[in-house]
Amino acid sequence: MYEFIPKRAFFEKDALEYPTGKNIYLKMQELGVDTQIIGTHNRVTGIPGKTPQEAYFEAKRTLVVSVRRTLDFETCKPSAHYQLPLVTSCPGECEYCYLNTTLSKKPYIRVYVNIDEILKKAKDYMEKRAPEVTLFEGSATSDPLPVEIYTGFLKKTIEFFANQELGYFRFVTKFSNVDPLLEAKHNKKITVRFSINSETIIKQFEHKTPSLDERINAALKLAEKDYKIGFMIGPIIYYPAWEYEYDKMLSKLAESLKGYKDTLEFELITHRFTVKAKKNILQVFPKTKLPLEEKERVFKFGQFGYGKYLYPAEVMEELKNFFQEKIREYFPAYNILYFV
């Protein structure tokens, strides 16, 4: 069973005035984690890191417990209307992490203990959009599941949305410690998506995360409890054994979740990178085997002024046809939300 135990934990002084802050503090002491109380500002010093590599790996073992001061939520197109800020970063060390370019060089894990205020704000957003429904995304800046054992935030958020007429909540994870969520009352208002890849890709690039089997088992446990389940397949990588291995992954998924095949949703994302992401990846993982050769890609300007290197059109077409065909074969309801 996956369990994240940080090497050090920093607590903002104010955070200890909240029950969750106090509980996490006691738990860290019980586990023998090096704990420190810091001022109520946003800067965290005290994480070692003379090189980008050291900074990254030390930060990934650091928990920061704070109070969220900005209660304005960012928008979250296209997957939801708003981000729900519960956690930032995660203890996983995926070489192609989608947060590579948005978090600092020290991507420590930050949790916000004023969950009641955050959920109250979510309610305000829902009321403003009424009678339209509002969709909230819990993993825009993190994978919130690894710290659930300390925070209980996902369970609390799930039970909050279960009672909201005009709100839905979704999050995506690569982790498997779903047991605390099994007894939550969710009223089918929640979608949990598991980010998966072929076994080879997970082993090679998604360090410190659970295996494909563990993720599938976690999905099954939640499906058995009537949660809506989705799979985010990505980044899809075009490598020598891709057809065989992605087929194996999909057939395993279909076999394991055979009772729920018609209800699953799929999001398909091919591998891409920006100049900045490549630079960051090479600093932290200088020996990476990720395909980061610009000459094998096509460059496309993104909507925010920076460009991305995508697979060329013929490769995209091949990947798209393959996944469409296989998903149609294994999952008759064929619910692909998008392929990019």
Ligand code: SF4
């Ligand atoms: S699990 Fe998700 S958030 Fe965590 S390092 Fe991997 S890609 Fe990033």
